[in-house]
Amino acid sequence: MQANKSSKLLILGGIFTFLFLYVPLILVILYSFNDSRIGISWVGFTLKWYKVLFADSQLMSAAVNSLIIAFVASFFSVILGTFAGVALHKYKVPLLSSLIMIPVAAPELLVGVALLLFFLLINFTLGYVSIVLAHIAFCTSFVTLAVKSRMVGIDNSIFDAARDLGANSFKSFYLVLIPSILPGIIAGGLMAFTLSIDDFVITFFTAGVGSTTLPLSIYSMIKMGVTPEVNAISTIIILFTLVITSLASKISPQLFK
Amino acid sequence: MTILQIKNVTKNFDDSVVVDNISIDINQGEFFTLLGPSGCGKTTLLRMVAGLISPDSGRIFLDGKDITDLPPEKRPLHTIFQTYALFPHLSVFDNIAFPLKMAKWDKSRIVTQVEELLEDVQLVKFKNRFPHELSGGQKQRVAIARSLVDRPKLLLLDEPLSALDARLREHMHIELVKLQEETGVTFVYVTHDQQEALALSSRIAVLNGGKIEQLDVPTKVYSKPKTYFVADFLGKCNLIKAEVISTTNDAVTLKIAGYINLEVKCEYAANYKIGQKGWYSIRPEKIRLNREEVENTDLYRAQAKVLGYYYYGNDTLYEIELGDNLVLKVMLGNTKSVEPKFFNEETMVHMSFDPHAGSFIAEEL
Ligand SMILES: Nc1ncnc2c1ncn2[C@@H]1O[C@H](COP(=O)(O)OP(=O)(O)OP(=O)(O)O)[C@@H](O)[C@H]1O
Ligand SMILES: [Mg+2]
Numbered sequence: 001m002q003a004n005k006s007s008k009l010l011i012l013g014g015i016f017t018f019l020f021l022y023v024p025l026i027l028v029i030l031y032s033f034n035d036s037r038i039g040i041s042w043v044g045f046t047l048k049w050y051k052v053l054f055a056d057s058q059l060m061s062a063a064v065n066s067l068i069i070a071f072v073a074s075f076f077s078v079i080l081g082t083f084a085g086v087a088l089h090k091y092k093v094p095l096l097s098s099l100i101m102i103p104v105a106a107p108e109l110l111v112g113v114a115l116l117l118f119f120l121l122i123n124f125t126l127g128y129v130s131i132v133l134a135h136i137a138f139c140t141s142f143v144t145l146a147v148k149s150r151m152v153g154i155d156n157s158i159f160d161a162a163r164d165l166g167a168n169s170f171k172s173f174y175l176v177l178i179p180s181i182l183p184g185i186i187a188g189g190l191m192a193f194t195l196s197i198d199d200f201v202i203t204f205f206t207a208g209v210g211s212t213t214l215p216l217s218i219y220s221m222i223k224m225g226v227t228p229e230v231n232a233i234s235t236i237i238i239l240f241t242l243v244i245t246s247l248a249s250k251i252s253p254q255l256f257k
Numbered sequence: 258m259t260i261l262q263i264k265n266v267t268k269n270f271d272d273s274v275v276v277d278n279i280s281i282d283i284n285q286g287e288f289f290t291l292l293g294p295s296g297c298g299k300t301t302l303l304r305m306v307a308g309l310i311s312p313d314s315g316r317i318f319l320d321g322k323d324i325t326d327l328p329p330e331k332r333p334l335h336t337i338f339q340t341y342a343l344f345p346h347l348s349v350f351d352n353i354a355f356p357l358k359m360a361k362w363d364k365s366r367i368v369t370q371v372e373e374l375l376e377d378v379q380l381v382k383f384k385n386r387f388p389h390e391l392s393g394g395q396k397q398r399v400a401i402a403r404s405l406v407d408r409p410k411l412l413l414l415d416e417p418l419s420a421l422d423a424r425l426r427e428h429m430h431i432e433l434v435k436l437q438e439e440t441g442v443t444f445v446y447v448t449h450d451q452q453e454a455l456a457l458s459s460r461i462a463v464l465n466g467g468k469i470e471q472l473d474v475p476t477k478v479y480s481k482p483k484t485y486f487v488a489d490f491l492g493k494c495n496l497i498k499a500e501v502i503s504t505t506n507d508a509v510t511l512k513i514a515g516y517i518n519l520e521v522k523c524e525y526a527a528n529y530k531i532g533q534k535g536w537y538s539i540r541p542e543k544i545r546l547n548r549e550e551v552e553n554t555d556l557y558r559a560q561a562k563v564l565g566y567y568y569y570g571n572d573t574l575y576e577i578e579l580g581d582n583l584v585l586k587v588m589l590g591n592t593k594s595v596e597p598k599f600f601n602e603e604t605m606v607h608m609s610f611d612p613h614a615g616s617f618i619a620e621e622l
Binding site for chain 2: 154155158160161162163164165166167168171179180182
């Protein structure tokens with residue numbers, strides 16, 4: 001009886017958490033199809049906000065910018081973060097391990113201001129390059145963490161075994177090390193991609209004038225109120241994220257156990 | 258013929274000697290065991306042979322060739338690690354094929370060779386599984402197959418069975434000995450389990466504190482321990498303080514526990530001076546207990562009081578007290594077909610043993 005009661009409680013708790021997480025998202029999706037510019041009452045189904053959205057060339061080019069930035073930033077942060085994660089696991093340098101956490105733990109505002117000051121100090125012109133560099137900087141921390149925590153779960157003797165069974169250190173790296181931490185690398189890369197694509201604060205500080213990304217554009221749109229176009233673009237972003245994660249888990253199902 | 262020669266090898270970690278000037282010659286086809294307590298340097302010695310760490314001094318020869326400076330992938334030997342070290346992202350088949358791929362074998366030859374090994378270790382059905390889908394014993398067999406698939410000159414095994422339960426371990430003992438005989442590969446086996454060492458090995462080196470205490474065949478190591486440590490570490494042993502009171506060519510007369518005089522056969526009798534201190538060691542199963550007095554005058558005989566007993570199933574361990582607080586352990590086999598009758602506590606019994614069944618261990622050899 002006791003167990004039954006607690007499992008009921010668990011189910012209720014689970015349902016509540018899901019509602020808490022998803023009701024706002026579901027509302028956004030629903031209203032992106034609502035045939036009314038203002039108000040919360042349901043008028044009828046329409047796709048016209050999506051048409052408006054795709055006709056908005058400024059918003060579209062901002063979206064393309066965001067995608068490119070996210071691809072480049074996650075690509076480089078995956079490379080840097082993988083090396084950093086492996087190295088930090090292997091050579092347990094106590095201070096470095098906590099320093100790599102700073103971009104994760106520190107308020108984004110602080111990181112943004114610090115990066116801005118740094119770029120100004122070295123006289124670096126703000127623009128897309130500075131945005132990408134800033135994104136690589138904070139994304140690398142997340143990839144490092146993901147890779148490092150994957151390394152913890154791996155029996156270190158497999159690297160000895162690889163050498164022992166005839167792989168030189170280079171082959172041991174790409175035939176054993178990389179594949180065995182691949183779930184960590186993919187998870188880190190996905191995290192980097194999603195963090196980069198919707199980053200606002202750090203981008204805001206490092207963008208300078210004339211360069212814009214999707215979050216920056218959305219921000220300037222909602223200054224005039226939450227419009228159905230904003231709901232539509234949000235819906236697309238939600239679906240996009242869903243597709244990425246399910247794709248990644250399909251590519252390597254057994255890696256995601 | 259010597260296949261592996263370890264010559265004056267020393268290794269220090271943080272200023273403490275872990276392997277201390279060890280020299281061992283291991284013969285082709287041998288099942289050689291390194292036996293010792295935790296932390297005595299067994300793994301360190303094995304890793305130096307494998308090339309995973311390099312010695313501070315000394316050389317290692319394989320098949321007459323100095324391999325001390327070769328990287329691990331260039332050494333024609335493999336290691337079985339305590340944790341199996343299977344590659345988690347590769348199937349059973351691909352794990353076993355790994356060394357063949359590294360050696361650039363043809364695809365078709367790889368398939369036939371791996372299939373053969375899969376049959377040898379009875380894993381044909383499991384070839385497409387991944388390591389996390391296997392039991393401990395199955396993982397162990399994959400590790401063994403992977404290490405033997407390219408017929409190395411030497412196989413190093415670092416406590417390969419320590420994670421398995423007792424029954425499976427016994428089963429694997431038989432399989433290991435069979436595989437070793439079939440393949441003819443020389444095994445260097447590390448364990449801290451003395452029973453395992455005695456049962457499997459052609460020779461045993463008992464290590465302690467980075468040094469070899471004794472290197473000999475199992476029967477000698479067990480029945481003629483050379484040092485106090487060896488006697489104490491391998492099985493149960495009575496170690497009684499003793500002093501040499503006279504010597505002949507092949508025997509010493511000892512004064513044991515301060516009051517018993519015994520003549521004991523001894524290979525190194527001539528080396529000992531009168532007054533040499535040490536221990537008389539005798540295994541518990543060499544001592545007999547009887548209710549009636551024993552006639553045989555070749556035996557050392559005395560009355561003793563039973564202090565207690567522990568029933569182990571196949572045998573029973575008694576603790577008996579002779580005079581002057583001299584307590585001995587006695588192991589009696591429960592060989593009768595009827596229920597064993599025990600000597601109860603406080604019973605007086607007649608104890609006897611052949612003095613030559615024990616041996617003299619000198620202090621500071
Ligand atoms: N990389 C290392 N750095 C520092 N000390 C080490 C290192 N490897 C081993 N040691 C030390 O060397 C000693 C011997 O270690 P080793 O692993 O060889 O023991 P072992 O005989 O295999 O023990 P066990 O039966 O517990 O496996 C230990 O005291 C250990 O702490
Ligand atoms: Mg060890």
